[in-house]
Amino acid sequence: MTHEERWDFFIAYASPDRGAAEALFDLLDPSFRVFLDRRNLLPGDDWSSRLTLAQSKSAVTLVLISSRTDNAYYQREEIARAIELSRDEGGTHQVVPIILDELAPAGQLPYGLRLRHAISVIEAGGLEGVADRLKSALRHRMTMPAEEMRRRYDRRTALTTAVRLVPRGSFASDGLLGAPRRKYVFVGDYDEQRHRTLREVLSNLWIGDAFEQVANSNVAWAALVFEVGELNRRKLDLLPATWKAAFRILSDPKRAARFAPTDEEMARLGRPPRDYYSDDQDWWYSRCTIDERRWGAYGELVGEVLGIDWTCFTGAGLTERPGQSTGIPSRVYFVKNLPLSSMTYRVQDLGVPDDDIVLG
Secondary structure (H helix, E strand, C coil), rough: CCCCCCCCEECCCCCCHHHHHHHHHHHHCCCCEEHHHHHCCCCCCCHHHHHHHHHHHHEEEEEEEECCCHHHHHHHHHHHHHHHHHHHHCCCCEEEEEEEECCCCCCEEEECCCCCEEEEHHHHCCCHHHHHHHHHHHHHHHCCCCHHHHHHHHHCCCCCCCEEEEEECCCCCCCCCCHHHCEEEEEEEECCCCCEEEEHHHHHHHEEECCCCCCCCCCEEEEEEEECCCCHHHHCCCCEEEHHHHHHHHCCCCCCCCCCCCCCHHHCCCCCCCCCCCCCHHHHHHHHHHHEEEEEEEEHHHHHCCCECCCCCCCEEEECCCCCCCCCCCCEEECCCCCCHHHCEEEEEEHHHCHHHHHC
């Protein structure tokens, strides 16, 4: 199991209930990351240690309860482990009993599950109803599915809470959001990255690659999380991380003012409110990177002002690079490099990537 393998659901079941377990797996996957031994174990795996680790890396243990549970030794071990995890982690690990048949009333639930709110398959109208209830009730505890993140991008869903990751060694509460020479820095959508590990967030937001290049990302990181209300939206000058927005920042005399736009470029920008997601991003890329505009006092102009590497930045407002990126396509934005003293934010230490700490 790699460090990236965290799971939303772990399914614990008695062997005779394998069919129900696989049916529930199919209903929850791929919207959520679901661990089921029959689907995830590979030939040669040490199944005992792999199951123990997978359950410990899961947000929720789904316990399928039936008349066969009493005689299911390994399932009862997983139930005991789930209860232990929920107590050790202060209740952050959730345990949900799912009653498969009428022969397992709540009063006969295994020890430790009797005070847990159970879902009856019969009352829910089948496993499809169980899956719908799980998705609705526990979504706030789960990582956001990739398809929902894509829908948010397509619908241009407003950013409500932003997250920015910075190396812990360079963070100072009396400093700025980013390096002093930068006029703008990038942020991601906190709701999209919440409940993911540091390593996953670094990969999703391309931190250390397209953004804020670092020689070695295996250092301690901190997450800065702050609300983006209507007032902060103007204060931050929030713009999608597209090439058209980059051009506007670089050329605007009230922003970075690094070069003057031509009349043709101003006409193509259009009048406010401008569509910075327009489908001509390649054209704006060419206007930002022509030789006479490419270099600044510290090297590449877009890197100096915006902290991006123009050779790998897609400039679509989405970290999507088909066939090349290991992360989930995620929305990214440019904001002013403001003094932290002028903002209300919280800091979460995320340790180093191998610590596997989750953004909360």
